[in-house]
């Protein structure tokens with residue numbers, strides 16, 4: 273290992289800052305949204321010392337202001353696999369598979385992000401990355417035109433590709449190389465107002481699906497939104513209206529709760545932007561395109577498979593009861609139904625922990641604890657499995673020797689993602705594709721397998737228990753000598 277290499281976490285952090293600066297310059301409304309979120313977060317932290325303390329315990333307090341995700345849409349398997357290699361330079365790996373075809377969006381997706389808790393706290397930057405599914409287009413002629421337009425584009429600069437290769441060969445990048453990498457990688461995500469396709473082809477692509485036009489019609493996968501993390505999404509949603517940032521009608525995800533779960537999201541509508549379409553004679557003609565928007569999100573505790581099944585069940589129950597896609601006209605009715613449905617989801621961390629609904633960090637509590645008797649149950653916890661171990665852990669929690677803190681959800685939700693996609697497409701066609709979900713095909717295009725997000729949370733929880741038990745036993749051993 274060469275000590276002159278720059279750590280991938282540091283490259284990711286710098287890249288994420290550079291991306292945010294670029295997007296603020298390109299979409300000024302995003303800058304306004306950042307100001308609003310910073311104000312609301314500061315207010316929440318000053319009014320709720322308990323939330324501040326919790327975020328300090330989980331290590332999230334320092335990352336809050338740098339917390340954001342972005343999204344891109346790719347056209348081909350080659351683009352996706354090079355994108356995987358590009359993100360790997362920044363310690364970002366594909367986590368989770370999302371099939372959006374059943375919701376009428378012809379893509380499947382993953383999220384590139386850091387995977388261990390420490391790296392996530394250093395820079396939680398992630399990118400929701402979708403691959404267009406041309407196989408879902410029935411019109412053979414259009415499909416052919418789309419494929420050849422995609423085959424003609426190269427979304428990466430030659431320099432970034434050679435830096436990626438150098439990273440892979442050397443196992444890292446030097447300071448100078450990593451600066452160059454950030455600059456060159458950023459090029460891929462920038463906006464191009466001159467399109468490589470004719471207005472006529474663009475129109476036909478648009479009629480097929482807004483997303484197809486957005487991918488096939490452009491030189492590269494412009495970042496289509498960046499999303500800061502807020503501690504109070506309801507207040508930001510109200511504040512958006514007041515500041516002339518038009519929000520979408522519905523906050524996606526679970527309802528407002530005491531103990532937030534998973535992820536709640538809302539966005540402001542995509543802007544209509546001027547673009548120039550290439551004419552056969554090489555000149556350009558005026559037109560416009562709608563793609564780029566801003567989004568905010570509030571993150572809560574990651575759920576276990578059992579908790580996630582309950583979430584999915586309650587959400588779909590609420591949507592069925594509403595009998596329509598949630599929209600501006602039925603918003604308050606939808607929230608009422610949703611809140612009622614989620615009465616069935618316990619809203620305190622200890623119950624969620626006892627019922628195995630969510631993942632938690634185990635930490636030695638700061639308070640006075642009866643360490644010696646706690647130690648007796650601790651020995652049990654180390655020796656026994658499952659049920660009994662859980663009992664011992666719970667005894668330690670009750671005695672005040674161990675505290676639990678929520679492990680934050682780092683991923684996305686397919687129903688919410690579909691809602692975000694739909695709200696930004698020009699046409700309101702609510703369709704669905706019945707092509708099968710195919711994680712295997714996605715992984716083949718990616719050139720790697722996807723991490724299972726649930727396994728990652730489980731591992732973080734298990735690791736924290738191990739460290740907690742070690743810390744407590746060393747405490748007990750020390751106290752033996754006093």
Ligand code: OOG
Nearest residue numbers: 343400684688689692693
């Ligand atoms: C991605 C939409 C999904 C999210 O946060 O769920 C998304 C896109 O529009 O490309 O960003």
Ligand code: NI
Nearest residue numbers: 343400499567
């Ligand atoms: Ni998003």
